[in-house]
Ligand SMILES: CSCCC(=O)C(=O)COP(=O)(O)O
């Protein structure tokens with residue numbers, strides 16, 4: 001089995017890294033086909049399996065790329081401070097600190113997806129001054145593993161900041177382990193899950209709810 005030695009001297013199985021990069025590639029391709037990465041926006045990350053007791057390792061998309069195109073430099077490895085753990089010319093996503101903040105605070109988090117869509121931006125605008133948007137009486141809420149009759153999902157909304165450490169701090173302050181997402185006003189959504197499958201399901205459910213809510217608003221006008 002081939003092993004890679006990281007800057008901190010920890011040895012990681014190359015297969016684990018390839019597995020994480022393959023997971024990211026699959027999600028990246030799918031979301032690109034859905035036009036969920038307009039104008040280089042969006043970023044993705046997954047936890048890489050590491051030997052017991054070793055520091056967490058994150059595979060993340062490189063910054064500023066056209067995410068609908070394949071290159072040999074689409075992904076890289078960072079530590080929980082967002083620093084590359086191997087010598088590289090690539091830059092991790094400019095928003096890596098948001099990812100690492102979520103991994104630090106939500107221990108079971110295995111994957112984080114961030115996209116900018118017209119519907120998620122419209123929702124944050126429609127709920128202008130509010131710090132959350134509530135969804136209820138929708139069957140798709142079960143996608144969040146919430147099964148109670150009449151359950152409500154309160155999705156936090158934070159303001160957008162160009163200064164990423166500030167943005168990451170704001171996101172960190174509103175995280176609720178029961179609600180796997182945070183909406184950033186007129187920017188996009190961060191969604192996570194305890195697997196790639198769960199994170200994708202959560203993102204699809206949120207985007208469904210956003211589209212429904214915007215259309216309902218227009219119908220009632
Ligand atoms: C034109 S997108 C502006 C940056 C952003 O919000 C984003 O999601 C993409 O940043 P990255 O560095 O991950 O490519």
Ligand SMILES: [Zn+2]
Nearest residue numbers: 041042095188
């Ligand atoms: Zn963004």
